[in-house]
Every structure is written in C-alpha cells, then in structure tokens.
Amino acid sequence: MTTDIDIRRITTIGIMAALSVVLAFLIHFSIFPQASFLEYDPADIPILVVTFAYGPVSGLIVAVTASIVQGVTVSMQSGIYGILMHVISVGSYVLAAGLVYRTRPSRLSAGISLFIGVFVSTAIMVIANLVITI
Numbered sequence: 001m002t003t004d005i006d007i008r009r010i011t012t013i014g015i016m017a018a019l020s021v022v023l024a025f026l027i028h029f030s031i032f033p034q035a036s037f038l039e040y041d042p043a044d045i046p047i048l049v050v051t052f053a054y055g056p057v058s059g060l061i062v063a064v065t066a067s068i069v070q071g072v073t074v075s076m077q078s079g080i081y082g083i084l085m086h087v088i089s090v091g092s093y094v095l096a097a098g099l100v101y102r103t104r105p106s107r108l109s110a111g112i113s114l115f116i117g118v119f120v121s122t123a124i125m126v127i128a129n130l131v132i133t134i
Contacts (some may be wrong), residue, residue: 009054013062016046020066024074037078043070043089048097052110056098063090081133088128089121096120 022044031038043066051059062089069084093106097117101109 015066017062018052019046021069030126051094051098059094091119092124093121
C-alpha cells in the first residue's frame with residue numbers, strides 16, 4: 001500500500017518538474033526589454049501545486065530539478081548564476097509558502113502562504129543579489 005503512494009508521489013513530482021520546464025519553454029518572455037534577464041514564465045505554478053499537495057520538501061525537489069533543467073535548456077544565456085539564483089528564489093518561496101500552508105491547510109492559508117512566500121523570497125533575493133552578483 002505505501003509503495004503505491006510512494007510511486008504515485010514520485011511520478012507526480014517527475015511529471016510536474018517536466019511540466020514546469022515545458023511551461024518555461026512555451027511561455028517565456030522578457031518583462032522589460034532593457035533588462036533581458038528579468039523574465040516571466042509560469043513554470044513555478046506546478047512547483048507550488050506539488051508544494052501544497054505533498055509538502056515543502058517535495059516542492060523544493062521539483063524546484064531544484066526544474067531550475068537545473070531550465071538552466072541548461074531554456075535559459076542557457078543566464079549560465080550557472082541564473083541556475084543558482086533561480087534555485088534560491090524559487091526554493092525560498094516554496095519553503096516559506098509550504099511551511100505556512102502545512103500548519104493549517106485551507107484556502108485562506110494558501111493565500112496567506114503565497115503572500116508570505118513573496119516577502120520571504122524578496123528579502124532573500126535582495127541579500128543573494130548583493131552577495132552573489134556583486
């Protein structure tokens with residue numbers, strides 16, 4: 001019985017990581033033409049679905065996997081720093097949102113956890129940009 005659940009979880013995680021890469025490949029555009037490194041892609045949506053369904057650790061696994069695959073395929077121009085920054089950004093967002101949602105799963109908690117994830121990710125990325133890119 002537990003192996004069926006584990007197989008289903010592993011399969012779902014793999015499919016969502018692949019879906020994240022496909023979404024980044026299909027819907028991927030620069031927000032500001034002057035700053036081509038600021039891009040929009042809906043690749044984080046499957047990562048958040050996994051986070052809310054299976055917890056923050058599973059979401060972090062998908063985030064790291066998808067970031068590496070995206071970095072070597074879709075966003076090759078950003079290089080290793082792009083991969084690292086994407087892992088830090090999405091990883092902090094997923095961990096914060098997942099930990100808040102895990103305390104009391106509800107629709108309200110999901111909304112609150114997404115806002116908290118934005119603030120945590122923003123704070124961590126300010127520090128990461130100062131430390132890593134300068």
